[in-house]
Amino acid sequence: MKRHTRQGEVILSAIKTAGRPLTPLEIHELASKKIPRLGVATTYRHIKTLSESHQVVGVDYPGQPPRYEWADGQDKVHFACRACDKLFALEDTMEDTPPAKAPKGFKVQGFEVMLYGMCPECG
Amino acid sequence: MKRHTRQGEVILSAIKTAGRPLTPLEIHELASKKIPRLGVATTYRHIKTLSESHQVVGVDYPGQPPRYEWADGQDKVHFACRACDKLFALEDTMEDTPPAKAPKGFKVQGFEVMLYGMCPECG
DNA sequence: GTCGTTGCAAAGCGTTTGCAGCCTA
């Protein structure tokens, strides 16, 4: 049985309006502006729940803390800047078909593409 | 000034011959079979060094510990099984050109593709 | 009033660091 709370509302909204993947601590900081006494554990608990219900998805890239972003249903393309380590969400840059075929026996259900390089600011 | 040691040799060989991305602990376990008193710290130190010299590359996917694999120069496609959580390295499944274009200002230097689904064993 | 949710603090875990002894070049 799930209940509606102000904490859950604020945390979800922080992720939803960010426009880019956020770390748990970034999410907690943002949400703390509206709920000063918000605990980290609560943030983590909501991220976990939202993640399990597929409302948010995790985006990882090597050597960096995990990040989470709003799952709007479509497969995304991400861009990781090797200089400043920021992560960007790119949109409308590719079709809906996986860019690679898997060998016989593998059932492909989804995919993700990560581009590496220099962002406009660092390039 | 870098020196050649048995530990470094064994650790590198473990990654090189695995054929799939390994977690630091898997690497440590494999290497420990040849050097029983091998410390975890040594394993981590070598992974870090190899990673910085681009001899091995990190492969992450959400909710899983980081993994490392031998970098043979070509961009790879990985397959993550949602059932057993194993990670596979697929080969020769796509061209060398990035599957997506980045907006003006972004300089693309490399890319990675991750497919999600069911592996032959779990499907 | 019930029972899921919260904040806090402690525990857990993977990774890193300090250090004295070891070993390669």
Next chain:
DNA sequence: TAGGCTGCAAACGCTTTGCAACGAC
């Protein structure tokens, strides 16, 4: 022999868990 490398244990930072108080329904 010099100085990098190693094993061990302590330290660290992020995440999870235990628990009593709180608040949604």
